[in-house]
Amino acid sequence: MNKNALKKSNALSKTLSKGFSLAELLVVVGIVGILSVIMLLSFSRNTEEERLKAASKITIDYLKTTLIHSRQISESCNVNIDHGTSELSIANPDTCDGRPSVNLIDAVEGLTSLKICGSQTTTNTSMECTAITDGSDTDDQGTPLSETQVVFTPRGSASKGAILKLYSSKGKRARCIAVTTPIGLVREGRETSSGCDFAGG
DSSP: OOOHHHHHHHHHHHHHHHHOOOOHHHHHHHHHHHHHHHHHHHHHHHHHHHHHHHHHHHHHHHHHHHHHHHHHHHHHHEEEEOOOEEEEESSSSSTSOOOOOOEHHHSTTTTTOEEEEEEEEEEEETOBSSSSSSSSSSSSSSBBEEEEEEEEEEESSSOOOOOEEEEEETTTTTEEEETTTTTOOEEEEEEEEEEETTTTT
């Protein structure tokens, strides 16, 4: 092998073995780290949104099956939604029997943060419901009420409707549930900046 060929071979092997510099590796690791954090936050937010949707669906199912139950037994059924415990129950079990209570936090796996706000004014879709604001109906002293009631009649209508908002501080989002009077229509939607979007779900 001649000297020129040997020099070219040595130069080529030095170029190939050089690899990435420490600065280049640190930049790549930093970019990958930032992207990982963004993806993890997005995944966490989406997971909490799905949990909130599940709690909303359980509430809708409870209200709809109570409406049907009220018709079947020919008695009024008063559904009580407790904001503090996140529990759905029947307020008049002596006449509307056979409906178990449901705790939303227990019913949805992984749901640890849930705030419920409610108003008997079914058009009050702009009611605020956040970690620090409770736009629920208030008592005579201006304190937000700790529960909301919906009353279904034996005719399959609602004599007392409500608008509910389920808020998760982890997901920073709210779901809306409306029970209209007198029809007794139960609707679900997502909170928007202007109120509730029942069309988009």
